[in-house]
Amino acid sequence: MLHHMVLLPLALYGAGLAGATPLSEQPSSSSSSRLRGVEAIDVRALPNSPSGRYAPKAVDCPAQKPTIRSAATLSKSETDWLKLRRNATVDPMADLLKRANIPDFDAAAYIRRVAGNVSQLPNIAIAASGGGYRALLNGGGFLAAADSRTPGSTGKGGIGGLLQASTYLAGLSGGGWLVGSLYSNNFSSVVQLRDGSPDSSVWKFDRSIFQGPSKSTGFSILNTAKYWSNVADAVSTKDDAGFNVSITDFWGRALSYQLINDTDGGPAYTFSSFADSDSFKQGQQPFPILVADGRAPNTQIISLNSTVYEFNVFEMGSWDPSTFGFAPTEYLGSNFSNGQIEQNGHCVRGFDQAGYVMGTSSSLFNQFLLQDINSVPDVPKFVLDAVTKVFKGLGEDSNDIAQYQPNPFLDYNPSTNPSARSQELSLVDGGEDLQNIPLHPLIQPVRGVDVIFAVDSSADVNNWPNGTALRATYDRSKGQIANGTLFPPVPDEHTFINQGLNRRPTFFGCDVRNFTLRAGQVAPPLVVYVPNAPYTTLSNVTTFQPSYTKTQSNDIIRNGYDSATQGNATVNPDWPVCLSCAILNRSFGKTNTTVPKACADCFTKYCWNGVLDTKDNGPYYPQFIIGNQTTKENAAVGRATAGSASVLTLAVGLAVLSVL
Ligand SMILES: *[C@@H]1O[C@H](CO)[C@@H](O)[C@H](O)[C@H]1NC(C)=O
Ligand SMILES: *[C@@H]1O[C@H](CO)[C@@H](O)[C@H](O)[C@H]1NC(C)=O
Ligand SMILES: *[C@@H]1O[C@H](CO)[C@@H](O)[C@H](O)[C@H]1NC(C)=O
Ligand SMILES: *[C@@H]1O[C@H](CO)[C@@H](O)[C@H](O)[C@H]1NC(C)=O
Ligand SMILES: *[C@@H]1O[C@H](CO)[C@@H](O)[C@H](O)[C@H]1NC(C)=O
Ligand SMILES: *[C@@H]1O[C@H](CO)[C@@H](O)[C@H](O)[C@H]1NC(C)=O
Ligand SMILES: *[C@@H]1O[C@H](CO)[C@@H](O)[C@H](O)[C@H]1NC(C)=O
Ligand SMILES: *[C@@H]1O[C@H](CO)[C@@H](O)[C@H](O)[C@H]1NC(C)=O
Ligand SMILES: *[C@@H]1O[C@H](CO)[C@@H](O)[C@H](O)[C@H]1NC(C)=O
Ligand SMILES: *[C@@H]1O[C@H](CO)[C@@H](O)[C@H](O)[C@H]1NC(C)=O
Ligand SMILES: *[C@@H]1O[C@H](CO)[C@@H](O)[C@H](O)[C@H]1NC(C)=O
Ligand SMILES: *[C@@H]1O[C@H](CO)[C@@H](O)[C@H](O)[C@H]1NC(C)=O
Numbered sequence: 001m002l003h004h005m006v007l008l009p010l011a012l013y014g015a016g017l018a019g020a021t022p023l024s025e026q027p028s029s030s031s032s033s034r035l036r037g038v039e040a041i042d043v044r045a046l047p048n049s050p051s052g053r054y055a056p057k058a059v060d061c062p063a064q065k066p067t068i069r070s071a072a073t074l075s076k077s078e079t080d081w082l083k084l085r086r087n088a089t090v091d092p093m094a095d096l097l098k099r100a101n102i103p104d105f106d107a108a109a110y111i112r113r114v115a116g117n118v119s120q121l122p123n124i125a126i127a128a129s130g131g132g133y134r135a136l137l138n139g140g141g142f143l144a145a146a147d148s149r150t151p152g153s154t155g156k157g158g159i160g161g162l163l164q165a166s167t168y169l170a171g172l173s174g175g176g177w178l179v180g181s182l183y184s185n186n187f188s189s190v191v192q193l194r195d196g197s198p199d200s201s202v203w204k205f206d207r208s209i210f211q212g213p214s215k216s217t218g219f220s221i222l223n224t225a226k227y228w229s230n231v232a233d234a235v236s237t238k239d240d241a242g243f244n245v246s247i248t249d250f251w252g253r254a255l256s257y258q259l260i261n262d263t264d265g266g267p268a269y270t271f272s273s274f275a276d277s278d279s280f281k282q283g284q285q286p287f288p289i290l291v292a293d294g295r296a297p298n299t300q301i302i303s304l305n306s307t308v309y310e311f312n313v314f315e316m317g318s319w320d321p322s323t324f325g326f327a328p329t330e331y332l333g334s335n336f337s338n339g340q341i342e343q344n345g346h347c348v349r350g351f352d353q354a355g356y357v358m359g360t361s362s363s364l365f366n367q368f369l370l371q372d373i374n375s376v377p378d379v380p381k382f383v384l385d386a387v388t389k390v391f392k393g394l395g396e397d398s399n400d401i402a403q404y405q406p407n408p409f410l411d412y413n414p415s416t417n418p419s420a421r422s423q424e425l426s427l428v429d430g431g432e433d434l435q436n437i438p439l440h441p442l443i444q445p446v447r448g449v450d451v452i453f454a455v456d457s458s459a460d461v462n463n464w465p466n467g468t469a470l471r472a473t474y475d476r477s478k479g480q481i482a483n484g485t486l487f488p489p490v491p492d493e494h495t496f497i498n499q500g501l502n503r504r505p506t507f508f509g510c511d512v513r514n515f516t517l518r519a520g521q522v523a524p525p526l527v528v529y530v531p532n533a534p535y536t537t538l539s540n541v542t543t544f545q546p547s548y549t550k551t552q553s554n555d556i557i558r559n560g561y562d563s564a565t566q567g568n569a570t571v572n573p574d575w576p577v578c579l580s581c582a583i584l585n586r587s588f589g590k591t592n593t594t595v596p597k598a599c600a601d602c603f604t605k606y607c608w609n610g611v612l613d614t615k616d617n618g619p620y621y622p623q624f625i626i627g628n629q630t631t632k633e634n635a636a637v638g639r640a641t642a643g644s645a646s647v648l649t650l651a652v653g654l655a656v657l658s659v660l
Helices: 031-039 076-088 090-100 107-114 132-146 174-184 190-195 224-240 247-259 272-276 354-361 363-373 381-394 468-477 493-498 550-569 575-591 597-606 634-650 654-659
Strands: 057-059 124-128 168-172 287-295 308-312 315-318 325-328 347-349 402-404 425-429 451-456 506-508 526-531
Touching: 076 090, 076 287, 090 107, 090 575, 107 575, 124 132, 124 174, 132 174, 132 190, 132 451, 132 550, 168 174, 174 190, 174 247, 174 287, 174 354, 190 550, 224 247, 224 381, 247 354, 247 363, 247 381, 287 354, 308 354, 354 363, 354 402, 363 381, 363 425, 451 468, 451 575, 506 597, 526 550, 526 575, 550 575, 575 597
Parallel strands: 124 168, 124 451, 168 287, 451 526
Antiparallel strands: 057 347, 287 308, 287 425, 308 315, 315 325, 402 425, 506 526
């Protein structure tokens, strides 16, 4: 089922390049001393790269040297943190369920009763799919609705507090920009980011990533030429420090100007630093995860058998039985071999640069950059030359990769890990295997998630989703690569369209009795599928539309909000109750609680019941569900800027491009 078919083998990497990084012998900045200096003035994600810039840097290792660990369990860091987080979700969850007011059932009392037992307390996750800016904005609308900080979100028909009640928040590609941006900005709310602030270029999508931020943003005086010079200079610092750079470095740097509210898009921000904010440490935020796919050496094909990697604030690695290991995110870039750093070896920090991680998850957009950068006026020649040099060095068919060299999993699990013998780990956009919703981290039995809100902004048909992303994860669950991890059955695309499963929230896997479990197997979470659909505007903008007027981006965010709340429960008055029942479903089973009548009705209405309708009824042109409330000035602008996708014909993996 995969189309990402390209021609040249990747014979280019060899010769132990990055291992021998010529790094200076700076005094160490151990975790604690690093924090002490900064905490006093700032509790945001920390620009804590030891180089103070974009480049990673060698540091002395901490007394307990970092190692690669087996994926058989959760990390100790996550396990310890979960104690705080799970407890912190109790009040918001009880409030949310109380407001929903399930008839003849005191849900708040129920939550308080089960709160002492983490396996009975609902464990909630949210997943934001890929799909470029469309996904960021539509996913952002969902998060705005779910966030109790959003004005009006806890009013009648609202679902505010769902975010505060969630344990995990995963993003992939464009959804990864959303998640990464929230955490890079002190877990700002979507509304704050949407509205921005005068001196900041954050979420100012009216200026394309090719133009760069407006001169009037206060951080530094930029024009397009200076902006691209800064991007190229930052990338060159990484090169100069002895690390291979890929197009993803340029892409991630450029993205950061839109997503990270700091001078030059915060070149020293790291992904692992999200864990250093007080609010995260106290369990006051969900656990952020981004997803990417591994590309095996000498192959171009990304299939459902490709290894799926996750980045979380503590670790990066894979649960798949291929790699089956995790590296500490903070120490990516260190020279591991068979899980260890050699006796006198240094550690490296700063490799997990926040924009680079967001760029990795969305590396398919490397091609967007390559296609369009040449036609942007004012990009200095030396920048184009630098991009071309990297592009040529990698080979055209590898321009969608992000290089992780040294490979943290070198010689690790060599009998099953396809990259074990490679100096480099090549990662690509998490949607390239068609699993465009970051479900993989959330279905791992060790995480014990009960319900996943899966927000799908994929472009399957007329830039609306048709269930392909969910089905990919279901199909994968049937193969050996799934290692026994189950996923609810998901029907074909025609059934989705014909039954309207892609026009309203649909629950998958409602009845645990439908799963035949082998010894040691557990039922997967219930999946609440929340597809992008036209509630109040045509939010199906093309994936490669480069810029959005403020009104258009606000309209799409609002449409996502209306999807999440079902128009504040005007479309489906039972929605707040039924969303609550989805949260409670698995817990009811574990506590042998008789399902309240209202919930039983919800499951009858919202659960996919296994019936198929595979007839092809022609093209899919959904009508407005609430009504066209598009702000007047938009439509024309949307059309005027939508052209860029059509020039992408040179790109590799075109079929995949059309999905994301
Ligand atoms: C659990 O959360 C409640 C409410 O926020 C708090 O009062 C209590 O101290 C927490 N308990 C633990 C063990 O963290
Ligand atoms: C739902 O409520 C929010 C918050 O009050 C509001 O912004 C939005 O316009 C409402 N949507 C509809 C369809 O009424
Ligand atoms: C970060 O957010 C917290 C609220 O969660 C706030 O108390 C703190 O002041 C914020 N820090 C910065 C630097 O904005
Ligand atoms: C951006 O950062 C500035 C300076 O820290 C702050 O004043 C402003 O509120 C931030 N804007 C947003 C939208 O977070
Ligand atoms: C998953 O794969 C790993 C590594 O191959 C293996 O050790 C483990 O037992 C497997 N787990 C399950 C649940 O099959
Ligand atoms: C569903 O989506 C897939 C993947 O994007 C696409 O190839 C297919 O044509 C779509 N089918 C229908 C009937 O919409
Ligand atoms: C994935 O691996 C399985 C064996 O577990 C094989 O049967 C299947 O054909 C492979 N699928 C793809 C898409 O390569
Ligand atoms: C917690 O809940 C699980 C699932 O219902 C149950 O098996 C376990 O015995 C409970 N633990 C305690 C201490 O009650
Ligand atoms: C639920 O019922 C099953 C069998 O009916 C029993 O084994 C289990 O212990 C019960 N669990 C709880 C939490 O009451
Ligand atoms: C679950 O099992 C019931 C009873 O066998 C069956 O009617 C239903 O179609 C199944 N649901 C799914 C989603 O397969
Ligand atoms: C968006 O969907 C509408 C129908 O619902 C369709 O007419 C239009 O062509 C689609 N727009 C894009 C950019 O695909
Ligand atoms: C929706 O309304 C806007 C103006 O508010 C209009 O320009 C656009 O054509 C309308 N779209 C559809 C599909 O009716």
